[in-house]
Amino acid sequence: MQIIHTISDFKNARRRISGTVGFVPTMGYLHEGHLSLARRAKADNDVAVASIFVNPTQFGRNEDFSKYPRDLARDVALLEREGTDIVFAPEASDMYPEGFATYIDIEGPLTTRLEGAVRPGHFKGVATVVAKLFNIVQPTRAYFGQKDAQQVLVIQKLVSDLNGNLDVVVMPTVREPDGLAMSSRNVYLSPQQREAALVLSKALRLAERLYGEGERDAECIRAAMRRLIEAELLARIDYVSVADCSDLAELDVVDRPALVSLAVRIGATRLIDNTPLEVLQ
Ligand code: PAF
Secondary structure (H helix, E strand, O other): OEEEOOHHHHHHHHHOOOOOEEEEEEOOOOOHHHHHHHHHHHHHOOEEEEEEOOOHHHOOOOOOOOOOOOOHHHHHHHHHHOOOOEEEOOOHHHHOOOOOOOOOOOOOHHHHOOHHHHOOOHHHHHHHHHHHHHHHHOOOEEEEEHHHHHHHHHHHHHHHHOOOOOEEEEEOOOEOOOOOEOOHHHHHOOHHHHHHOHHHHHHHHHHHHHHHOOOOEHHHHHHHHHHHHHOOOOEEEEEEEEEEOOOOOEOOEOOOOEEEEEEEEEOOEEEEEEEEEOOOO
16 A cells, blocks of 8 residues: 655656546544445445545634544554555645635535534535545545535535536445444543434434324424434534435425434534435325
8 A cells, every 4th residue: 555645746646547546535533434435445446545634624713623633554554454555645735835725615505504504614625625636636436425414415516516527426324333423523522422422313213213104394303303402411402404405405394305414512522413314205
């Protein structure tokens, strides 16, 4: 496996690759969710590339950029086990040199609702870094987790609007045996908070159950989820949403493919999770 730290070295290496390239962009501190993407990238392509870059432009001023967990040696060892061929781990000064001035700002509901409403500027940072990484890596396929469902929609829009020459592959959320969605931020949780964090997946299972039993009133589903979460003393709701999958507009009636999503603070740690609801008659 090669570990490349500069954009110019990566571009040189890229010129020597002739087959298909599968790309897994990450911010490191990898867990089984990332590794499932790496495994799939390796299985589907001639060459598998993963990037590790904690992207400063997608963090708000009061967010956890400086304390975001980092462990490059551990990440590299995990990726090596999955057969990843190249790890690209650039410095921020290379990605955003003095005078950097070009950002990608996707207009409209996909970037302003839900995460976009709570984290202004977040998707501008994500779209910008992902576009830069796509330009550098030139992947045939790029792999993202359903856990960040809104990010997936934003990246699909980016690729479609800018005529990207790659396929975006979306892989299911990987969960701990007790249901907690895997996230690099789970390391922030104390044992008591870790227990309280189960309220996210429990609320999603409740939404699925209500929907399965025939409930189509979206506000009834949101209200039931909110009640369940509010019963957990350590949890503070940022949002609970039952929205149209295409534009993330809140639904009155679940009569089309919907995304149930939520963001909840457990102490100082902000966790997100989601589940799609297929149309059942
Ligand atoms: O999902 C992430 O880890 C990040 O948002 C991404 C896609 C690597 C961009 O920094």
